[in-house]
Amino acid sequence: MSIVRPTPEQLKELASSLHIQLTTEQASQYLDLMQASFDAYDVIDGLPDEIPAVKYPRSAAARPAAKDNPLNAWACKSTVKGAAEGKLAGRTVVLKDNVALAGVPMMNGSSTLEGFVPSYDATIVTRLLDAGATILGKATCEHFCLSGGSHTSDPAPVHNPRRHGYGSGGSSSGSAALVAAGEADMAIGGDQGGSIRIPSAFCGTYGMKATHGLVPYTGVMPIEATVDHVGPITANVRDNALMLEVIAGADGLDPRQYAPEVQPYTAALDRGVRGLKIGILTEGFALGNMDKRVADKVQEAIAQLEKLGASVATVSVEEHALAGALWQPIGCEGLTMQMMHGNGMGFNWKGLYDLGLLQHHAHWREHADDLSATLKLCMFVGQYGLTRYQGRFYAKAQNIARRARAGYDKALADFDLLVMPTVPIIAQPLPAAGCPLAEYVARAFEMIGNTAPLDITGHPAMSIPCGTVDGLPVGLMLVGKHYAEATLYQAAAAFEASMDWQQH
Template sequence: MAIVRPTLDQLQDIAGRLNMQLTHEQAAEYLALMQPSFDAYDLIDELPDFTPPVRYDRSSGYRPSNPQNLLNAWYYRTEVNGAREGKLAGKTVALKDNISLAGVPMMNGAAPLEGFVPQFDATVVTRLLDAGVTILGKATCEHYCLSGGSHTSDPAPVHNPYRHGFAAGGSSSGSAALVAAGEVDLAVGGDQGGSIRIPSAFCGTYGMKPTHGLVPYTGIMAIEATIDHAGPITRNVRDNALMLEVMAGADGLDPRQAAPQVDAYCDYLERGVSGLRIGILLEGFQLANQDQRVADKVRSAIARLEVLGARVEEVSVPEHNLAGSLWHPIGCEGLTMQMMHGNGAGFNWKGLYDVGLLDKQAGWREQADALSASLKLCMFVGQYGLERYNGRFYAKAQNIARFARAGYDKALETYDLLVMPTVPIIAQPHPESDCSITEYVARALEMIGNTAPQDITGHPAMSIPCGLVDGLPVGLMFVGKHYAEGTIYQAAAAFEAAVDWKTL
């Protein structure tokens, strides 16, 4: 059907918003000249959209009630059975609720998206089903994925499996909680500031943020394309490596991917760490809110790696702190433009756009006051940078990010891996529902100091559990060269085989 044409008054209003003034006569002349363009719009409107075929049967499912959802970690339950054979046959998986599963609601932890139902499966979903998994549903995630705590989701706060009322981490909160609680074998998370690794550290799971672009992000709601990552969360290293083998590789639809280097990650699991060079990243132990008990647990775990034959020594990488600072203009201005003004899509990239999601996300403007405080904060910073400085700090930060990557790369010429605490603290209590904005934001962002830098530099990083403090898990993080996920798995598997982390 024909699209609605603007009136003369509307065209004059549009011109005014573009800082132009049109007379009535000029507007009429331009309006006539615009008609061939609108005729092309009509043609496009009549054509069917391109959407990948849905190859596996599923029901729309249901939203579980509290007796079935004690951790609030499920957003939606369904069952989608994959291939009968494959690397992951017999395994169950939960999908972070920013990942499209055709026919099943997706809310991304945010009320403006409630009621949205994707029409196609994300690439990672199809690949997992082809490998034999059974998808059991959508895991709760934080409000537009803008929190490292687990109190911001519009469905409900997600509870830590080790202590009710405490943070499960975010933003892949439900994903890690469900794996840790044994409700699923595997989960898929997303990571723009630590959202795979933070919940893995808080919940005692294994969470891999792969090299940027290794895993296609197609069919996953974007925050900011240069820091968008997706990866596996599991209860053991082997399952994690298997998942990455299944999910990794170009799909021809994601512009985040150039020529990703895929590896046989399970081949690294039996190699041990003898002779492996590991640099203890000093800056990773120097965050202002570092809990010394967490630091001690991580140091103790590193000592175990040394006993196993790794060559360990301290190293300084000042660019670690630089990368953390770069996250603010890149993350805040980028998400304000792509996820909010760009309705979850933005412009200027070739790939698979979800037009239905774009239409639904546009409704955030009618519910803007209900956006989470952590998202509002990022938007205020981003909008100010865009309006007052025309995006120059975003642009400059992207340029300088090369120096941050080079700092890691230089250290990784000497060391096979860098190691540090995943997060500086253990899981904290959920804030009260009537808490101040300051407390709400603090509980959402206080833990990202070590995890955000690798989203800027694109290096692979994995959190593994390495002990308990006050009965709550502690995470150790490995960082490797670009596409050196295999080396990370090599060290993680050696530690897992030698140590019962819960006894440390």
């Protein structure tokens, strides 16, 4: 096969886009010199791609009828039965719809990606199936995952299973909703600003954003590699720890992974909290939109941990707000470059690239007006930073992120865990169709004040349900040292065993 060679006029236009001016004669001369490079492109074009083999058969995929999808939480159903034996034998799993499942459509919440079908399974999918899980299909997620609400997904908003007409949280909206509704035992979610923990808090599930890089992101559509996380959402602590045991660890393909330290997480579940030092993060209760009822419920949960034998004291991490501010240039400029200009893949990293996703997602430019308001907002901020300041603030924010991480590390040198509300509010009513832009955006980002900072610093953070306010779940967030997920599970299991959060 041969790639298409440019004409002299096309090369002149290309050069102009690079701020270089060529005469027609110069363009012809350069074209002659470019032929050897293009010959190499021809060789590559003629070779098969290097992608993993698909190990397990799957049924045809289809979106359930409306009557069978009252929460709008299913993107599509397709059954994939894993190995006959394993840690997850007999367990059912649903995948966030930004996770590659070969032969099953993937929209990532956006109509602009409709029609894309992955050709291979994500690493975590293969690990789940090898461990005996049965995958039931894909869960709806928010538009390219750019929302903490559940009203920004195509084709329809996701409802909270505990109160219809209310948000389930995002961006892993369908994942948490289906687990909370009992339609799946476990789910995979993704987290760049809180997208595992926010829906877990709103729906009353257990959501773990593990240390950055602990779980391989290979085969999951990226937003920004330095904040990309993927992990488990479950109905109980044991399932969460078990699922993390299965999916954690290096795969040799994900550049986010730096020799991740894996532990037998389920071994920590019966240790109790006696002797654990827990720091109540002052800044975590100081958000401007903190609902006092939520704060009080979390304080009651902390008192319960103290009653169980933990040592509890307040602690301040001044960098908490700083880490939240750092998310803006890192998240907005990073996603604009990697997810949008880089067609979902970006450049300058070794690993497994999804050519089909890259090619399909590249067509967003032809349908840019159809992108969600939340994504457009982040793109406008990101592109302005890239164009006006040449990416200076992205670079500086990445440098300062080390300072933010050090602030948490300093507190965690004195405490085993930090605790705070996962989100400052309970689930809110879904905005009406056609609501003002300001309301649409506010409902998408009003809850990320405590969650986004931990995506910047990479610390493990887990949301556990700790009670209710007005009949809706409240989430308590546990934060630990890098690769100390076992300590989070230790505390979460002790709290879970001590009380029924739904009666509290």
